Every structure is written in C-alpha cells, then in structure tokens.
Amino acid sequence: MPGRIDARLRELAxxxxxxxxxxxxxxxxxxxxxxxxxxxxxxxxxxxLVLGRLGADLDVAAGAAAxxxxxxxxxxxxxxxCGGDLDRIVRVVKLTGFVNSAPGFVDQPKVVNGASDxxxxxxxxxxxHARSAVGVAALPLGVAVEIEAIFEVA
Amino acid sequence: MPGRIDARLRELAxxxxxxxxxxxxxxxxxxxxxxxxxxxxxxxxxxxLVLGRLGADLDVAAGAAAxxxxxxxxxxxxxxxCGGDLDRIVRVVKLTGFVNSAPGFVDQPKVVNGASDxxxxxxxxxxxHARSAVGVAALPLGVAVEIEAIFEVA
Amino acid sequence: MPGRIDARLRELAxxxxxxxxxxxxxxxxxxxxxxxxxxxxxxxxxxxLVLGRLGADLDVAAGAAAxxxxxxxxxxxxxxxCGGDLDRIVRVVKLTGFVNSAPGFVDQPKVVNGASDxxxxxxxxxxxHARSAVGVAALPLGVAVEIEAIFEVA
Numbered sequence: 001m002p003g004r005i006d007a008r009l010r011e012l013a014x015x016x017x018x019x020x021x022x023x024x025x026x027x028x029x030x031x032x033x034x035x036x037x038x039x040x041x042x043x044x045x046x047x048x049l050v051l052g053r054l055g056a057d058l059d060v061a062a063g064a065a066a067x068x069x070x071x072x073x074x075x076x077x078x079x080x081x082c083g084g085d086l087d088r089i090v091r092v093v094k095l096t097g098f099v100n101s102a103p104g105f106v107d108q109p110k111v112v113n114g115a116s117d118x119x120x121x122x123x124x125x126x127x128x129h130a131r132s133a134v135g136v137a138a139l140p141l142g143v144a145v146e147i148e149a150i151f152e153v154a
Numbered sequence: 155m156p157g158r159i160d161a162r163l164r165e166l167a168x169x170x171x172x173x174x175x176x177x178x179x180x181x182x183x184x185x186x187x188x189x190x191x192x193x194x195x196x197x198x199x200x201x202x203l204v205l206g207r208l209g210a211d212l213d214v215a216a217g218a219a220a221x222x223x224x225x226x227x228x229x230x231x232x233x234x235x236c237g238g239d240l241d242r243i244v245r246v247v248k249l250t251g252f253v254n255s256a257p258g259f260v261d262q263p264k265v266v267n268g269a270s271d272x273x274x275x276x277x278x279x280x281x282x283h284a285r286s287a288v289g290v291a292a293l294p295l296g297v298a299v300e301i302e303a304i305f306e307v308a
Numbered sequence: 309m310p311g312r313i314d315a316r317l318r319e320l321a322x323x324x325x326x327x328x329x330x331x332x333x334x335x336x337x338x339x340x341x342x343x344x345x346x347x348x349x350x351x352x353x354x355x356x357l358v359l360g361r362l363g364a365d366l367d368v369a370a371g372a373a374a375x376x377x378x379x380x381x382x383x384x385x386x387x388x389x390c391g392g393d394l395d396r397i398v399r400v401v402k403l404t405g406f407v408n409s410a411p412g413f414v415d416q417p418k419v420v421n422g423a424s425d426x427x428x429x430x431x432x433x434x435x436x437h438a439r440s441a442v443g444v445a446a447l448p449l450g451v452a453v454e455i456e457a458i459f460e461v462a
Contacts, residue, residue, distance in 0.1 A: 024417065025424040026439040030401050032460045033342065034187065037402045040440030055292075093184050094191045096302075098442045101292040109178065109294045116179040131180040132194030132302045134252045135292030138363075138409040138443030140417045148404075148440045152186045188341065209446075247338050248345045250456075255446040263332065263448045270333040285334040286348030286456045288406045289446030306340045 005086035008122055017044070017069075019076040029081045034090070036081045036151040040098070041073035042143040051142045054135075055105025058144055063107075064114030067097060070147035071115035075122060078151050092119045092129040094150040100143065101135030108133040115147050159240035162276055171198070171223075173230040183235045188244070190235045190305040194252070195227035196297040205296045208289075209259025212298055217261075218268030221251060224301035225269035229276060232305050246273045246283040248304040254297065255289030262287040269301050313394035316430055325352070325377075327384040337389045342398070344389045344459040348406070349381035350451040359450045362443075363413025366452055371415075372422030375405060378455035379423035383430060386459050400427045400437040402458040408451065409443030416441040423455050 009016065021028055022039065029038045043050035043066035050066040052058045058066070074095075075086070082088040097112035099105075112133040119127035129149075139146050163170065175182055176193065183192045197204035197220035204220040206212045212220070228249075229240070236242040251266035253259075266287040273281035283303075293300050317324065329336055330347065337346045351358035351374035358374040360366045366374070382403075383394070390396040405420035407413075420441040427435035437457075447454050 022439075024421050025428040025436065026403070027436045028438070030399065030436075030438045032399060032401045032458075037438040037458070039438040040442070091184065091186060093186045095180070096440070098440075099292075103291065105292050106294060106296045108292065113178050120179040128179065128181045128184075130182070130184045130191040130193040130302075131176075132250070132252075132300065133294060134194070134290050134300060135294075136442050137291040137411065137445040138407075138413050138416065140414060140441060140443075142414045146440065146442060148438075150186075150191070245338065245340060247340050249334070253446075257445065259446050260448060260450045262446065267332050274333040282333065282335045282338075284336070284338045284345040284347040284456075285330075286404070286406075286454065287448060288348070288444050288454060289448075291445040304340075304345070 003085055003087040005122060012121055016076040017073055019080040028077045031081055034152050036078060036153050038074050038077045038149045040146045040148040041070045042140055043069050043145040045069050049141055050144050052144050053100045053102045054111060055102035060107050060110045063111035063144055066144040067112050067114035067147060068118050070145050071118045074147060074149045082153055088154045089123060090152040090154050092123055092127045093152050094130045096148050097133040098136045098139060098146045100139045105135060108135050157239055157241040159276060166275055170230040171227055173234040182231045185235055188306050190232060190307050192228050192231045192303045194300045194302040195224045196294055197223050197299040199223050203295055204298050206298050207254045207256045208265060209256035214261050214264045217265035217298055220298040221266050221268035221301060222272050224299050225272045228301060228303045236307055242308045243277060244306040244308050246277055246281045247306050248284045250302050251287040252290045252293060252300045254293045259289060262289050311393055311395040313430060320429055324384040325381055327388040336385045339389055342460050344386060344461050346382050346385045346457045348454045348456040349378045350448055351377050351453040353377050357449055358452050360452050361408045361410045362419060363410035368415050368418045371419035371452055374452040375420050375422035376426050378453050379426045382455060382457045390461055396462045397431060397459055398462050399460040400431055400435045401460050402438045404456050405441040406444045406447060406454045408447045413443060416443050
C-alpha cells in the first residue's frame with residue numbers, strides 16, 4: 001500500500017537515493033523519543049559528489065541544486081528511520097545548512113532554499129522547518145553543501 | 155496583564171524587535187513537544203544589518219553588541235512561539251553562535267557572550283544555556299553574527 | 309560501587325578530564341526532559357590547549373587525537389549531568405564537530421572519527437551517534453577542534 005508521501009514523491013518525479021550507513025563509528029540517524037536526528041548529508045547526485053565552493057566554482061543555482069540533493073538524502077534517511085513509512089514523519093523540525101563558501105559569498109540562504117523548497121514540496125505544511133544557513137571554509141571531501149536535519153516522527 | 159519577563163524587559167529598557175517570518179519555505183520557529191527550535195537570527199539593529207568580519211571590520215565590543223541583537227531577535231521569536239507570553243519559557247536550553255571571522259580571530263566566545271549575557275539578564279537562572287561558539291568564513295548577507303537557539307517551553 | 313561504564317573506562321585506561329564550568333553566562337550542559345545538551349568542548353590535553361589548523365599546522369592523526377580530547381571532555385560533562393553515574397547514559401545521540409581547517413583541507417570526517425571512536429569504545433552500541441563534521445575558519449582561542457554533543461539520559 002503506497003503511502004501518501006510516497007505518492008507525492010511520484011507526483012514530483014522524485015526518486016530518493018539510497019540511505020547507506022557511514023563506514024565509521026557513527027550512524028546515519030538516531031531516534032530519541034519522537035525526535036530523529038539525521039547526520040549531515042553531503043551533496044551528491046547521479047554523477048557523484050557535487051564539489052566546489054560557492055562564489056568561486058559554483059553559482060547560486062548550482063548550489064541550490066546541490067542543497068536539494070542533500071535534502072533528498074535526508075528524506076531517504078528519515079524514511080529508513082521510519083521503517084520505510086514516510087507517512088510517519090510528523091514534521092520536518094530543523095535544517096542546518098553548511099555552505100562551502102569563498103570569501104565574500106553571502107547568499108547562503110538562497111543556496112539552502114534548494115533544500116527547504118523540496119521539503120515543503122514533499123511534506124507540505126509539515127515540511128516547513130526552522131533553519132540556519134552558514135558559510136564554512138571547508139567541507140568533507142570538498143563538497144559544496146552539507147545539511148543535517150531533525151525530524152519529529154509518530 | 156503584563157508578565158514577569160515583560161516586566162523584566164521594561165526594567166532593562168529592552169524593546170524586542172519584530173519577529174517577522176522569513177520570505178522562504180522555512181519558518182522562524184518550530185515547536186516539537188516542549189522544545190522550540192528558533193531559526194538562526196542574524197545581527198540587525200535599529201540602523202539595519204550589522205555587517206562585517208570580526209578581526210577585520212569589527213572589534214570584540216562591536217561583535218558582542220551584534221550578538222546581543224541576535225539574542226533579542228531570538229527572544230522575540232520565542233515570544234511569538236509562546237503566543238506572546240514569555241513567562242511560558244521554562245529554559246533557554248542552547249545557543250549556537252556563528253561568528254563571521256577573519257583568519258586569526260579567536261575571540262568568538264567573547265563575542266557570543268553578548269548574547270549569553272542578555273539571556274541571563276532577561277531570564278535569570280533559566281537563561282543559563284549550553285552553548286557553542288565557532289568562527290565561520292561567511293554569513294548570510296555579510297552579517298557579523300548569526301545565532302540559533304533551543305528553548306524549553308511550558 | 310563502580311558502574312559498568314566506569315569499569316569500561318578503566319579497561320580502556322581512560323581518565324576523564326575535569327568538567328569545569330565556563331567563566332561566563334552559559335553552562336557546560338543543560339538537561340531538558342531526557343535530553344542533555346553539552347556545550348562545545350575545545351581540544352585540550354594534559355599539555356594544555358591543542359591549537360592549530362588542520363591542513364596547515366596539524367595532520368589528520370593529530371587532529372583525530374585532538375577530537376578525542378573533545379570527546380573525553382564531553383563524556384566528563386555528561387557524567388556531571390548524570391550526577392556522576394555514567395550508566396544513566398542511554399545513548400550518545402548526536403555529535404557536531406567543528407574542525408579548524410586551512411583552505412583545501414577536506415578530511416574533517418577522519419578528524420572527527422577520533423571522537424566517534426572513543427564514544428563507541430566507551431559506550432558500545434549506545435555510543436553510535438548521528439554526526440556532522442564541518443570545516444571552519446576559526447575556533448575559540450585557536451583550538452584545532454570543537455565538538456558539541458546531545459545525550460539521552462535515564
């Protein structure tokens with residue numbers, strides 16, 4: 001029985017990425033009570049990692065596309081945290097977006113909007129979240145964007 | 155009927171800023187159970203955004219003043235999250251302060267103290283919070299400080 | 309009566325550092341419900357602060373050792389939050405690792421593994437946590453690593 005959010009993903013022609021576990025002593029998500037903390041997801045699309053610095057190697061549109069890939073990975077991890085049933089997501093509570101930024105780049109919010117927009121497209125009002133967006137000097141493997149999330153689950 | 159914290163704000167001659175909603179697919183705060191997550195608030199005073207990098211454009215005192223404006227915006231959002239009644243704030247749980255830092259600037263804690271101090275001035279013991287302070291390469295719109303918060307509410 | 313985790317610390321020959329309170333208007337930890345938020349702990353060993361930037365002053369191994377000292381300080385604070393009884397830690401929920409990074413340094417995950425590894429060594433499966441690792445331009449006092457944590461406690 002396909003769920004409501006699964007149906008919405010199909011309407012949006014979104015295929016979630018795999019939700020692999022990290023090869024280290026941490027895990028992709030931890031549930032504590034009704035709260036699921038999802039580890040920082042780095043920008044990655046069908047061609048591999050999305051690398052580079054905003055304001056130097058990537059423009060805002062490319063950064064927003066990179067942020068969207070992080071959001072899809074976060075949703076994939078949230079689905080795993082819910083035993084495959086995305087309808088158990090009560091709320092996207094919080095996103096923290098780290099944007100690999102060259103000096104002088106100040107459009108971090110427009111970049112992270114790429115993630116915020118897909119959350120609302122997929123979850124509707126329940127996708128509206130608190131958020132911080134900051135620029136950082138360097139990210140793992142040189143990726144453009146890393147985003148972590150907190151979800152409330154039923 | 156003015157509340158206890160409202161009275162304290164008057165004693166301190168503090169007028170909270172407005173608590174506007176962002177013009178994007180995120181919201182200024184989300185409540186999940188007894189926890190309110192407030193989105194990152196950027197430094198802004200009566201003259202507009204407080205811009206610049208610590209260690210280059212701003213000194214520690216100016217940075218602490220900028221951090222104070224973030225804290226006031228966080229309190230304003232927390233008030234909105236409590237339907238206007240700040241007495242429902244049980245605890246300021248956590249602040250995360252991002253300080254726009256030139257290379258070599260290492261006084262992020264003194265900057266974020268500007269926010270911590272006003273939390274304790276306003277909320278007393280309930281204002282004492284866990285905290286992280288880090289230096290970042292760039293912040294939205296070029297602001298000096300961005301701070302996010304977690305509150306526990308009744 | 310020594311606890312299970314205390315015994316494990318002895319097996320590992322780990323002596324936790326002191327858990328001092330900051331000299332400012334914030335506190336080392338706040339408990340809210342079953343959740344303990346521990347303030348960002350900076351890298352510090354028996355010789356004092358561990359200073360420097362990864363990719364410039366410190367290599368990955370030295371960075372991982374620095375991250376391990378942050379983790380031990382986090383555990384020390386968690387112990388204080390539990391009234392001295394580490395067996396009350398239900399889960400290490402989340403670590404956020406900030407790595408002082410020179411431009412081009414992209415091995416933040418390997419650095420933060422120094423913290424993740426000790427969490428699992430000490431707490432076993434309960435030590436597996438969600439995590440983010442990012443590179444930042446500057447950290448308090450010039451330290452190499454700062455890590456904050458969320459624990460679930462009984």
